[in-house]
Amino acid sequence: MVDTTVLKKKYKDTFYEWGTYPEMEFMSTWFPNLDYVTGWGIPIGRVVELFGKNGSGKTTLAMQIAERYTDKWDKVLFVDTERTFPNRLSNDLIDVHEPDCWEDTVDRIVEGIEGWYKLIILDSVAATVPMVELDTSADQMNIGKQARLMNRMMRMVPSKLRTHWVTLLLINQFRTNIGGYWNPNQTTGGTGIAYACSLRMEIATSPKKDWILNSDGELELKPSKIKVIKTKMKWWNDEWVLYLWADGRYSELMDTLISCLQYEIITKKWAFIKYGEDTLWQGMIKVALYLKDAPEIVAVLKEQLQERLKIKVAWSWMLFSDQDTKEVYNKLVGTYNKKWKTTLQLIK
Numbered sequence: 647m648v649d650t651t652v653l654k655k656k657y658k659d660t661f662y663e664w665g666t667y668p669e670m671e672f673m674s675t676w677f678p679n680l681d682y683v684t685g686w687g688i689p690i691g692r693v694v695e696l697f698g699k700n701g702s703g704k705t706t707l708a709m710q711i712a713e714r715y716t717d718k719w720d721k722v723l724f725v726d727t728e729r730t731f732p733n734r735l736s737n738d739l740i741d742v743h744e745p746d747c748w749e750d751t752v753d754r755i756v757e758g759i760e761g762w763y764k765l766i767i768l769d770s771v772a773a774t775v776p777m778v779e780l781d782t783s784a785d786q787m788n789i790g791k792q793a794r795l796m797n798r799m800m801r802m803v804p805s806k807l808r809t810h811w812v813t814l815l816l817i818n819q820f821r822t823n824i825g826g827y828w829n830p831n832q833t834t835g836g837t838g839i840a841y842a843c844s845l846r847m848e849i850a851t852s853p854k855k856d857w858i859l860n861s862d863g864e865l866e867l868k869p870s871k872i873k874v875i876k877t878k879m880k881w882w883n884d885e886w887v888l889y890l891w892a893d894g895r896y897s898e899l900m901d902t903l904i905s906c907l908q909y910e911i912i913t914k915k916w917a918f919i920k921y922g923e924d925t926l927w928q929g930m931i932k933v934a935l936y937l938k939d940a941p942e943i944v945a946v947l948k949e950q951l952q953e954r955l956k957i958k959v960a961w962s963w964m965l966f967s968d969q970d971t972k973e974v975y976n977k978l979v980g981t982y983n984k985k986w987k988t989t990l991q992l993i994k
Contacts, residue, residue: 672879673765673813676714677898679886679905680872682955684845685879688815690764691808692844693800697818697833702849703870703890704817705730708767710896711815713737715765723758723766725751727773747777748795755803759812769817771796772834790836797838804842816843846876852887858931866931867891867900899944900934906947909954921947953981 672686681687688694688711696704712722716739724742741763745751751774758766768774776791807814818833833839840846850871858867873885889900903919906912907930912921919926919933921943927933937944 673715675711677888677896677901679901679955680888683872683874683884683886684847685877688813689844689879690813691811693804693807693814693816693839693842695816695818695833695839695843695846696849697820697846698849699820699851702851703896704849705769706890707849707870707888707896708769708815708817709740712740712765712767716740720764721762723754723763725754725758725766725768727751727768727775728770730769745774747780748774748792749777752799752802755799755814756806759803759806759810759814763812765813765815767815767817771816771818771839772821774835792834793836793838796835800838800842840876843876844878845874848873848875858889867897897934899937900930902944902948902951903930903934903937905951905955909951911947911950911954 671690672688673690674681674687675684696708698704709724712724715722716737720739722737722740724740726742726744729744743754745754751768755766755768774792774796776788776795778791779788782788803814806812816835816839818835818839821832821834850873852869852871856869857865858869859865868890869887870890871885871887874883877883887904889897889904891897903912907914907919912919912926914920917928919928919930926943927936
């Protein structure tokens, strides 16, 4: 029988302990429930794919994650093959590169991995064009060339990402299958991307009937559903709804409020929203507008929500784990109850 303690000592860089795994391997998106549905956040040193239909908010979400990343970590490289970089989200710590072809794209990504970037965003896979297509006439076909090249890149890049501790976030779109057969939701770039990704997320906009309007009938908030299609970070796939303000930016505040309402950190009685014994306001929109000017309350809500979500994740891990993990779970529950003095109702 193999002595695992000897193996762990010999290959200590490849073994993880449960308590340190999240801090070592993930970076938070700073959207509480997006962190939960992905396991612990965006995996570091891995390939991540975010895909969806046109106008679903892929670039907006990726850029807001990048902005939060620059606040907490380091510089971000935005490889813009579509040449549609959103200037309204410009940031001095986000470098933008507009490559001419697929080969230039790969060279820039590899340079970024080996350089000083820790997050690289490719927007988008579908817009990468091989050099051979630029050098030949328009009527000459190069069927499958882009997919073969992307599959080659997916064999090159993962080991470099892991070595340099860099995350590659790919933004992708759906493609239409000729003849209407097979999966209608197939993404561009070949199947190599799906195999190489540790996390794949689909984003979809909600129908108009689910939009939240203000008292004047104008759009205030528009929900978008995030669905985890593939993950190697936990044992189940999940989904959550994020909210966009009318200007297209994601509302971290609204996401926090909806989450707090679900886990009964705040409560709703009739139309009134209450936190403990205090009534915040009437209606979620008015509460969100009120809390924009009350950051101290928001900070407390977010802290309590993060701890509550940690307990939920720990409970899911406990189902497949040993006694040590159960002790970690019980410690989290005890700390939460002692700090917030609430009765914890587990979500099963």
